[in-house]
Amino acid sequence: MSELKVLNSYTRQKEVFTPITPGHVGMYVCGPTVSGxxxxxxxRPFITFDVIYRYLLHLGYKVRYVRNITDAGHFEEEGRAAEDKISSKAVLEKLEPMxxxxxxxxxxxxxxLQFNNLEPSxxxxxxxxxVEQIEMIKAIIEAGYAYEVNGSVYFDIKKYSENYPYGKLSGRVLDEQLETSRELEGQDEKRNKADFALWKAAPxxxxxxxxxxWGEGFxxxxxxxxxxxxxxxxxxxxxxxxxxxxxxxxxxxxxAQSTICNKETPARYWLHNNMITVNGKKMGKSYNNQIKLTEMFAGTHPLLEQAYGPMTIRFFILQTHYRSTLDFGNEALQAAEKGFKRLWEAYENLQKLDVPEQDSNAADEALNSKVNxxxxxxxxxxxDDFNTAKVLANLFELVPVINSIKDKHIAVSALSNATLNRLKKYFKEYIENILGLRSENAGDNGRLDGVLDLLIDIRKDARTKKDYATSDKIRNQLQELGILLKDEKDGSxxxxFQ
RNA sequence: GGUUCCGUGGCCGAGUGGCUAGGCAGAGGUCUGCAAAACCUUUUACAGCAGUUCGAAUCUGCUCGGGACCUCCA
Known part of the structure; x- marks a missing residue:
């Protein structure tokens, strides 16, 4: 097994990953702000770091994965403030903050859950x-790196930068920060524009x-x-x-905060995923181009030509390296949907393949080693920094091999029985456990399968009698319902499901 | 304005000096009652210019174009 390398944003270099405690990994990922x-x-980040989490587990690490929920502080419900001005009665109809x-x-x-993300630890x-936050702020004040003004507490960036490399992660020079930061609320309370709030007095x-x-606040x-x-x-x-x-x-x-409190830099490896863009522009509030996940799944957004399932989106995201931007587009999503379907069906075909019990040598040595x-x-x-795009490319290169074996274009004996078993094992491990993909139609019950088997049986009889009107009727009408019948080579x- | 990243074929995207990325779409074929699927074959690239090198999509410079951060932001 080659050693894990990650691109560390802090050093801007690809580094060998070495955990602080052998065998254990502590990972913190910034979670959602639940105001909308x-x-x-x-x-993207939650799928990206889910795969990273899964891969660390695959490598045998015991991982503590912490992902927060930002449910406090600096936000209000979108549109709420404006409505409150119209009618005080509206306040009663509004939701409590919690x-x-x-x-x-x-x-x-x-x-x-839709994305099949594992739950964080x-x-x-x-x-x-x-309480923990207040204690931390107190410690920073005691250390002399924060000051209180009118019930708010600010972090003293200028002092910090005298002793620590402020701006290293983001590649910033403090002098510029001190000059260029723009006007903000409470600016006059700060000693320097670059200072940031640890605690804000609540209006x-x-x-x-x-x-x-320091009084009531957040x-x-x-x-x-x-x-x-x-x-x-x-x-x-x-x-x-x-x-x-x-x-x-x-x-x-x-x-900065953690360094003052804990006397050491918090994380050894900083990993950052890139943005999803729409027409080259970041999806986000300021461009008013966000597509909500519920809209994605239902296809209810002007930019969407159709609905896209969670596995299509997951696959779409994994086709790109996590540090590259990913441009949204219907064509790209549809390509992902079809590609994923093809991969998944090959995977199902592979799992159904019977592997001979006894050890056997490969009849096709070249193919056998290519597969390996x-x-x-x-x-x-x-x-190599979690290159899921290349992993998927290799999986796809194996798809024709699998399908050819299934269709008997290639004999099972072309591959050694060890290779076949390895192929099966790798597909399962990578597709399900590492990439976290699953059937888009998960959750179908057995009844539907039973009904379909019945229809397939009736159609089979009709075809035997060359009653193609009936057989095509069954196939065509099922297709209208989004169920696609496929006549296999062996008569099955x-x-x-589409 | 400061910092920084990117520009790959119809679309999405790998790829940091020489070896087919891959998916989707397109074309031809095999198979099939007909389809679909599958399989085989196949067309369209590396923004532009100059340079380094035996050799560059990959390194350097310039030009053009786009983005990100500097404010809430995944």
Whole structure:
């Protein structure tokens, strides 16, 4: 097994991954802000880091995967403030803050299940860790790197940068930050524009507020991740992940806070996934081009020509390396849908293949070694900064081999029985366990299969009698329902759902 | 303005010096009652210009074009 290498954003270099504690990995990934519904862009980090998590498990590591829920602090429900001005009665019809975050947390969990993402080991909420955050802020003040003004607490970037490499992760120079940061609320309270809030005093209308040593308020955006990562993974842990857009200021601030509190840099390896774009532009609030996940699954968005299932989206994302941008497009999604279907059917064909019990040599030595090379290549690609795109390419190169064996264009004996078993094992391990793919039609019950078997049987009789009117009627009408019958070479009939 | 990344064939995308990426679409063929699927074969590339090199999509410079971050952001 080749050793795992990852591209560390902190050093901008590909490095051999060596965990702090042999055999164990601590990984923290920035989770969702549950003030609204997740969109396609949000799916990328959670699928990316799910695959990374799965691969670490595959390598035999015991992984503690922590992914937070940001349910506190700096947000309000979209559109709420404006409506409240219209009518105070509307307030009664609005959701409680915790009701709001519960609603979107549930929706987020539902989406994660749709994508077949494994659950993180710990999923801490910001609201559940106010105490830890306050303690951390107190420690930073005591260390002399934060100051309180009018009930708010700010981190002193200028002082920090005198002793620590502020800006290293995001490649920023502090002098520029001090000059170019633009006007923001509460700017006048800060000693320097680059300083960021650890704790904000809550204005009277703010919907979420907690008691603190500095008065009622709410935590700054960055402190929750530092507090929760420290609590569950320790002062220094192995991997910190998130979207590239979080590099600055979020992760840079996290590093600063944690470094002061814990006297060491928090994460050894920083991994960042790139963005999903629409017409070359990042999917996000500012461009008003987000497609919500529920809209993706249902096909209800002007940009969508059809609905796209969660496995299609997962496959679509995995076809690209996680550090590259990925451009949304109907053509690309449809290609992913068809490609995934083809891969999945080959996988099913492979699992149904009977492998001879006794050991056998390969009749086709060249093909046999080609297959083995392609399989071994998948380990190398995954270990080279999780190159799922190349893994999929190898899987696809094996598809014609599998289908040819199934259709008897290639004899089973062409491959040694060891190779066949390895092929089966690798396909299962990679497709299901590492890439986390599953049938888009998971959850069909046995009754439908029974009904289809009956129809196939009737059609078979009709065909035997050359009653093609009946046989085509069955096939055509099933096709209208999205069920595709396929006459196989050996006389059997298979079906797939579209 | 500062920092930084990218520009690959109809579409999406791998790929950091020489070896077929891959998927989808297109074309031809095999198979089939007809289809579909599958299988086989196959067309269209590396933004432009100059340079380094025996050799560049891959390195350097310039030009053009686009993006990201600098504010909430996955």
């Amino acid at each position: 519904e997740s969109h396609l862009g949000h799916a 009701e709001l975050v519960q609603k979107y947390t549930n929706l987020f969990h539902w989406a994660m 710990i999923e801490p909420t910001a609201t559940g860790h106010i 009277p209308e703010h919907i979420m507020r907690w008691v603190s040593p 935590p700054g955006w960055h402190i929750e991740c530092s507090a929760m990562a420290t609590k569950y993974l320790g002062g220094q842990f192995d991997i910190h992940g998130g979207g590239m857009d979080l590099q600055f200021p979020h992760h840079e601030s996290e590093i 090379d392609l399989l071994s290549g998948m380990d190398e690609f995954m270990s 009939v298979g079906y797939s």
